[in-house]
Amino acid sequence: MAELTHTAIFTAETDLPKPETPLQEAWRIFQKDRLALSGLLVLGLLVALAVAGKVLTEWIIIFDPATVRLPDKFLPPFSGVSANLIPSLDQPLFGIYLLGTDELGRDVFARMLQGSFVSLSIGFIAVGISVTIGIILGGLSGFYGNVKLGFISVDTLIMRFTDIMLCFPTFFLILTVVALLPPSIYNIMIVIGLTSWMATARFVRAEFLALREQDFVVAAQALGLPESRIIFRHMVPNAIAPVLVSATIGVAGAILTESGLSFLGFGVQPPDATWGNILANGRGFIFDAPWLFFIPGVAIFVVVLAFNLVGEGLREAMNPRLRSR
Amino acid sequence: MWTFLLRAILQRLVLLVVISIIAFSIVHLAPGEPSEVDPNNPRMKPEDIARIRAAFHLDEPLYLQYTYWLRDLATGELKSFKDSQPVLPKIWQRFLNSLPLFICATLIVWSLSFPTGIQAAIQRGSPFDRTTTFVAYALISIPGFFLSYLAIQWVVDVFNVPVIGMRTFGMENAQPVFRWMDRLWHLVVPSLMSAIAGIAILSRYVRSQMLEVVRQDYVRTARAKGLPEDAVIYRHALRNALLPFVTMFGFLLPGLIGGSVIFEQIFAWPGLGRLGYEAILARDFPVILTINFVAATLTLVGTLVSDVLYAVVDPRIRLQ
Numbered sequence: 001m002a003e004l005t006h007t008a009i010f011t012a013e014t015d016l017p018k019p020e021t022p023l024q025e026a027w028r029i030f031q032k033d034r035l036a037l038s039g040l041l042v043l044g045l046l047v048a049l050a051v052a053g054k055v056l057t058e059w060i061i062i063f064d065p066a067t068v069r070l071p072d073k074f075l076p077p078f079s080g081v082s083a084n085l086i087p088s089l090d091q092p093l094f095g096i097y098l099l100g101t102d103e104l105g106r107d108v109f110a111r112m113l114q115g116s117f118v119s120l121s122i123g124f125i126a127v128g129i130s131v132t133i134g135i136i137l138g139g140l141s142g143f144y145g146n147v148k149l150g151f152i153s154v155d156t157l158i159m160r161f162t163d164i165m166l167c168f169p170t171f172f173l174i175l176t177v178v179a180l181l182p183p184s185i186y187n188i189m190i191v192i193g194l195t196s197w198m199a200t201a202r203f204v205r206a207e208f209l210a211l212r213e214q215d216f217v218v219a220a221q222a223l224g225l226p227e228s229r230i231i232f233r234h235m236v237p238n239a240i241a242p243v244l245v246s247a248t249i250g251v252a253g254a255i256l257t258e259s260g261l262s263f264l265g266f267g268v269q270p271p272d273a274t275w276g277n278i279l280a281n282g283r284g285f286i287f288d289a290p291w292l293f294f295i296p297g298v299a300i301f302v303v304v305l306a307f308n309l310v311g312e313g314l315r316e317a318m319n320p321r322l323r324s325r
Numbered sequence: 326m327w328t329f330l331l332r333a334i335l336q337r338l339v340l341l342v343v344i345s346i347i348a349f350s351i352v353h354l355a356p357g358e359p360s361e362v363d364p365n366n367p368r369m370k371p372e373d374i375a376r377i378r379a380a381f382h383l384d385e386p387l388y389l390q391y392t393y394w395l396r397d398l399a400t401g402e403l404k405s406f407k408d409s410q411p412v413l414p415k416i417w418q419r420f421l422n423s424l425p426l427f428i429c430a431t432l433i434v435w436s437l438s439f440p441t442g443i444q445a446a447i448q449r450g451s452p453f454d455r456t457t458t459f460v461a462y463a464l465i466s467i468p469g470f471f472l473s474y475l476a477i478q479w480v481v482d483v484f485n486v487p488v489i490g491m492r493t494f495g496m497e498n499a500q501p502v503f504r505w506m507d508r509l510w511h512l513v514v515p516s517l518m519s520a521i522a523g524i525a526i527l528s529r530y531v532r533s534q535m536l537e538v539v540r541q542d543y544v545r546t547a548r549a550k551g552l553p554e555d556a557v558i559y560r561h562a563l564r565n566a567l568l569p570f571v572t573m574f575g576f577l578l579p580g581l582i583g584g585s586v587i588f589e590q591i592f593a594w595p596g597l598g599r600l601g602y603e604a605i606l607a608r609d610f611p612v613i614l615t616i617n618f619v620a621a622t623l624t625l626v627g628t629l630v631s632d633v634l635y636a637v638v639d640p641r642i643r644l645q
Contacts, residue, residue, distance in 0.1 A: 035458075164344050164347065166624070167340070167344055167624045168348070168620070171586060171587075172598070172617070172620070175601075175605060176352065176605055177351060177355065180351075180352065180355035181355055256466075256468055256469075259470075259471075260470070260587050263468075264586070264590060293471075297468065300466075300468055301463075301467050304466035305462055305463060305466035308462045308466055309462055312458075312462065
């Protein structure tokens with residue numbers, strides 16, 4: 001395929017197919033990777049589930065994650081509601097607990113639905129913050145690295161700061177800050193984001209340093225384009241590939257970090273449900289009600305695995321060395 | 326060489342000061358003070374709180390508190406807020422507890438991930454490569470404590486040995502052989518659990534590094550002159566692929582504290598991570614700060630050592 005397009009350019013025939021764009025090429029390589037493709041499928045389902053969860057548990061309440069039904073404690077999955085004890089308003093859809101109930105008789109399915117949105121948004125927002133900081137600092141350091149601020153250059157300043165951040169034991173730092181601040185879901189997102197931008201900054205800096213010398217950037221400068229346009233239209237799109245990969249894997253990491261924080265008791269606080277705190281809560285009932293432990297555990301595992309596999313697929317697809325094979 | 330060392334050490338000292346200032350400001354600027362740990366206690370009168378704050382210097386400006394902390398740390402008189410025990414011996418003792426766990430986990434990580442990574446790279450695209458890739462991703466995707474709980478349950482069910490804590494209670498007077506076996510059982514499960522993420526990550530890294538090297542011209546040359554495949558892989562390729570792992574040495578050490586919080590908590594291991602967790606719960610600022618400081622020092626020492634080692638193993642690099 002790729003060889004065909006090359007000959008097309010050389011023989012200058014007009015009716016041959018257009019050369020594919022880099023995006024199409026990446027997608028073609030990505031498709032070949034079965035694992036990554038199935039990961040993408042899982043993620044698509046997850047996003048749909050998360051949106052449905054937000055809609056169905058908060059706006060049009062069909063599954064109510066907060067209803068407490070003490071007569072129906074610890075029911076295994078697929079068990080019916082005790083219709084004579086629970087008022088009909090509090091009964092789950094079709095009178096069946098799809099994934100069982102927990103120690104307060106709350107519907108685990110409803111809680112997982114609600115949690116899918118919260119867990120996913122923690123991952124996405126935390127990574128959004130870290131990628132933004134990483135691109136800005138890495139870009140500044142790569143593009144304006146030689147500018148002097150007094151006795152120190154911008155590059156030295158930013159990279160020393162990155163080194164400093166790398167010296168902190170990350171999880172311990174997150175734990176310290178989250179524990180000292182008042183418990184809030186936004187604090188968790190922000191803190192995870194603020195402590196994980198270092199790798200992105202380093203990637204972007206390295207890419208920018210390499211790109212700055214390339215002909216198309218020099219040409220853009222010679223044309224007198226404004227610097228902002230050179231940076232955002234010409235350089236950032238070319239530097240984005242490794243960032244995208246590390247962002248995908250970063251979402252997986254953020255979901256795991258949240259579950260770790262939940263385990264230590266500093267995660268998202270009730271009544272908000274996340275997969276992490278359902279799992280952390282379920283560990284007390286591993287013998288009596290194993291579904292409370294296994295359902296969120298397996299769910300986290302599958303989703304994090306999907307993110308990691310998609311990230312790996314992206315890495316392969318965007319690696320220029322593997323192109324045209 | 327000596328000027329390099331001197332300059333590197335000076336640079337790192339400056340970094341260390343900046344790090345300690347940042348850590349100090351994070352801990353002190355966050356809302357909540359040790360004197361507020363129990364605000365609902367009716368016996369806590371405002372004057373009591375004022376007395377506690379004065380005793381801990383919490384009523385003084387931040388820069389003074391920082392200098393007090395630095396002075397006490399340097400003279401070794403730093404006391405914990407919680408129990409007035411000196412901080413440094415406390416941390417040292419917990420560090421000694423964490424050390425076997427850390428060493429054991431590191432040994433497991435390195436001895437498992439190198440063979441798998443190399444093998445996967447040599448047989449790229451084979452069933453072995455694809456299986457290990459998938460297993461590696463599966464292993465980093467499981468929440469650590471989820472897997473640990475399953476492992477504890479399994480070990481206790483199948484082998485009938487207790488694995489929580491550092492040793493079984495009441496074994497102090499047993500025969501030394503039994504005591505050591507007991508210690509070993511208690512050590513193996515937590516170190517395996519904390520090694521799992523490391524195995525997955527490092528084996529992937531070894532694989533990609535190896536793939537990178539195998540593509541080089543000197544490997545093609547070695548093949549072209551008819552060397553046996555084993556000599557090509559292990560003498561020519563592997564030795565070059567190993568170089569970057571020397572630099573990883575520096576980033577191993579902070580894992581000693583950060584990564585261990587969860588696992589020490591699960592296995593009730595009285596180590597450094599758990600001390601940090603307890604200190605956070607009690608708003609024990611001196612202990613939190615000192616642990617952070619120790620971690621940063623270890624990292625900086627680690628990076629220095631790896632810089633020097635890199636120059637030793639790679640003759641192309643000269644320290645100036």
